[in-house]
Amino acid sequence: MKKTILAIFVAATAVAALPVLAAGNKANVVIHGVVSDDSNSCDVTPGGATTNNTVILDDIRADSLEALAVNTPAMSFTKEVVYKVSDCKSGGKDFTGNLNVSISGVTPSDMTNVLTNQIASGAAGNAAVTLLENDNSRINFDGSHSKTIAYTPGTPTFMRYKATYVKTAEKVTPGNVKGTAVMTISY
Known part of the structure; x- marks a missing residue:
């Protein structure tokens, strides 16, 4: 059984840019969804600062980020990312046991614990986002x-x-800044 969660981490200013209709008043709409197998899956509900699998970070000043060492998380700007896992089923029966959680994402070649900034236009220079374990250890x-x-x-x-x-x-x-991580729960 496998459940995949796409989590997006963005700076607050990144969501202010709203899509504009193209010439001819046409727009593309992308709609994502998943229909899961209710006999072989878990319910996963986002919480904390996570809404629709997106976390909006508070704005940070460039000089505040510049004051940190390279590849050092800005700890005073962290937002809690929580997922509640419940009602896990295996073969239509309640599952008991261990859940294995793996996390992956696109990274710069020299920093496997940083998510590549995916903003194409208007991107912050030399800044990105990262995800930490609750004990502040880094995630690769x-x-x-x-x-x-x-x-x-x-x-x-x-x-x-x-x-x-x-x-x-x-x-x-x-x-x-924007980075995307994929969390996969398997059991």
Whole structure:
């Protein structure tokens, strides 16, 4: 059984840019959805600062991020990322056991614990986002990061993380940042 969660971490200014209709008054609409197998899946509900699998970080000044060492998370700007896992089924029956959670994402080649800034136009320079375990340890997005969480039917299990900014090189410049991580729960 496998449940995949697409989590997007963005700076608050990144969501201010609204799509504009193209010439001829046409627009593309992208709609995503998943119909899961109710006999072989879990209910996963976002919480904390997570809304629709998106976390909006508070704005950070370029000089505040510049003051940090390269690849050091901006801890005073963290937002809680929580997912409640409940009602796990396997073969139509309540599942009891361990959930294996792996996290992956696109990273710069020299920083596997930073998500590549996916903003194409108006991107912040030398700035990106990262995800931390609840104990502040770093997550590698190269597919090597995983953890095991005990699950008992009738008792919700919580996956807790923190999202924040990170400086990727000297001379941070203002702009938008966005990174996407994929969390996969298997059992």
